Amino acid sequence: MTQQLDNYPGSRLLEGLSSYTSLQVDQLNFIASQVFALGLATLYRTVLSPAKVSPSVRHSFGLIFGLWMGYFCFGYQALHLAALPAVCYLVILTQNPAIMHGAVLFTAMLYLSLVHLHRQFLDDSSLDISGPLMVITQKVTSLAYSLHDGTVKERESLTENQKYHAVDKLPSVLEFFSYSLMFPSLMAGPVIFYKDYISFIEGQTLTPTKKPTTSMQKVIVHEPSLNRVVFQKLILGIVCALVFVLFLPAFPISRLKDDNFIENTTFSYKFWYLTVATTLVRTKYYFAWTLADAICNNAGMGWDGTNWNKFSNVDIFKFEFGTNLKESIDAWNRGTNSWLRFIVYGRVQKYSTFLTFGLSALWHGFELGYYLTFMSGALFTIAARTVRRHLRSHFTSSSESKLLYDLITFATTRFVMAYLTFPFILLEFWPCIAVYAKLYWIVHLLALLAVYAIPRFLPKALPGEEVQQNGIAIALKKAGPYSEAMGKVD
Incomplete structure (x- = not known):
């Protein structure tokens, strides 16, 4: 067995399959976790759909299984998955909103850099914790900038992209950690911005097929076939x-x-x-x-x-x-x-x-x-x-x-x-x-x-x-006889 596998802290449940494939146990765990996540996703979409359960239940489900997948693949290293967002959430709570976004970027990149340095000089694991941490870094820093845009900057000074992603309310602890660690995107991304995540949790991305007739009636949503x-x-x-x-x-x-x-x-x-x-x-x-x-x-x-x-x-x-x-x-x-x-x-x-x-x-x-x-x-x-x-x-x-x-x-x-x-x-x-x-x-x-x-x-x-090279006569005819005459003079 290689030194690489000796140092691997994740689950060894599938280690026996390594001899039947060209894959090592860490790679098998990655594939198994994604296949498991694919099955969980069906449950997330159907049994735990926004029309059937509260946002808190959906937040908790995504967070719990995200942590479980992290532990299955990385063992004790999964502590980093919770530690990085925890440190960044503390920065968000304690720093001046005017500089908070930069402080979060510095903190997250410093934490991630230390993990990279550990991987490069001390650990040869081919599938280590830095991959998911890179995605988490993107999430917490983009949220910090969205909060800065939504709470500090004047809306008129924002670009259209910044306006779309701006967040004007600090997420709760559950919302923040479920966003950072949700199982569908934990292992290989993609990075999802916070407002898109909340829209997904609350079912706002789905198309209503029937408007409620009373304030007590639920919206019936139609989920496009997937x-x-x-x-x-x-x-x-x-x-x-x-x-x-x-x-x-x-x-x-x-x-x-x-x-x-x-x-x-x-x-x-x-x-x-x-x-x-x-x-x-x-x-x-x-x-x-x-x-x-x-x-x-x-x-x-x-x-x-x-x-x-x-x-x-x-x-x-x-x-x-x-x-x-x-x-x-x-x-x-x-x-x-x-x-x-x-x-x-x-x-x-x-x-x-x-x-x-x-x-x-x-x-x-x-x-x-x-x-x-x-x-x-x-x-x-x-x-x-x-x-x-x-x-x-x-x-x-x-x-x-x-x-x-x-x-x-x-x-x-x-x-x-x-x-x-x-x-x-x-x-x-x-x-x-x-x-x-x-x-x-x-x-x-x-x-x-x-x-x-x-x-x-x-x-x-x-x-x-470029238009002139491609046919100035056509452009002049569309502009009218006066323009065409001017074109001849030029």
């Missing part, structure tokens, strides 16, 4: 898991550390291998997030009025087939993107991109591979934005040139994503630097060139210029 959606997401998750298990062993990311790979493979092969290996690794995240999404849906969470994807953490199609870096980034870990936009990107005036990527790196941990990915990501995002502003308008004069532009940007995005994300997976600093060196830092150099050279040699299209 069996097909849950089944589809389960099948998709299983397919992703099978792809990961069957094909990743042929393309291990650890091969990037092999001297033979570094020294004796061609430039093009390295890029090809990075693309295949990182794509296969992503299927692990697709499995976990799709399964978590199915659990939330089965509990009745995620309906946005048209579909069940309100809290989906990933849009696989948009990520894999996005035609620009922003589109792919926005489709990946969408809950974290929303959290970062809410507490950083939408609130700072200067260096918002770098600060957002920096907080994301710190939230993930202290392995240097994270920082290579996120700092490079900030540079590449700015470069991609610059290229789009200055170059795209020159390809919109016809549908053929627009298609050519999209095909080029699609292929470029695929290679850039592989080049950008492999340090996030490999994590080790010097092996990543060795790979980048053998690739001549090509994407970094092109990104710097794009940021500093393109604006000087290729001016940005003026407002309306």
Whole structure:
């Protein structure tokens, strides 16, 4: 038995199954807890629906089984699941509301950072407590900022997103801890903002089919059918898991550390291998997030009025087939993107991109591979934005040139994503630097060139210029004969 398993503090009830699968007991516990949560979600949605029980019962149910799942998977480490939100709740109660949100962010990130450091230097558990703590950190900090927006700031000064999430009343102890630890999203997310959680608990997200005729009559709600959606997401998750298990062993990311790979493979092969290996690794995240999404849906969470994807953490199609870096980034870990936009990107005036990527790196941990990915990501995002502003308008004069532009940007995005994300997976600093060196830092150099050279040699299209290139005569005819004459004069 490996040292890793010797140190594992969670339940060993399923340890005997490890010999029949390629999974270790911690991974089996994760899958078992999610399957159990899927069954509990049905009970949550039906027997404990908002029309049948009080919000307190629903809060308590989600909290109790969240704590049980935490103990099943992490043993004594589950104390951290309660300790982090407890410390943050104390900060909310004791600090000046004007600075409370920043104090909660500092406290939660400090606690999470200490856990990351413990995992990195003292503990080799592959599935440790930091994963759920990362989600809890997102929840308590977003709630703190929502409270700040709802109790301190003038409503007129808020953005539409901030107005939507603003909370003007301190949650009770039960509400706060049930929100932080509810079982559907504890193990793998997604992060759910507090107002959306309360709407779910009280049944406000469901569509009334009959209005009450008296103040004593209950509202009859119609819950959109979700069996097909849950089944589809389960099948998709299983397919992703099978792809990961069957094909990743042929393309291990650890091969990037092999001297033979570094020294004796061609430039093009390295890029090809990075693309295949990182794509296969992503299927692990697709499995976990799709399964978590199915659990939330089965509990009745995620309906946005048209579909069940309100809290989906990933849009696989948009990520894999996005035609620009922003589109792919926005489709990946969408809950974290929303959290970062809410507490950083939408609130700072200067260096918002770098600060957002920096907080994301710190939230993930202290392995240097994270920082290579996120700092490079900030540079590449700015470069991609610059290229789009200055170059795209020159390809919109016809549908053929627009298609050519999209095909080029699609292929470029695929290679850039592989080049950008492999340090996030490999994590080790010097092996990543060795790979980048053998690739001549090509994407970094092109990104710097794009940021500093393109604006000087290729001016940005003026407002309306793109329309003119795409057919000014049509626009002038719609505007009337006087405008058409003016166009001829110009």
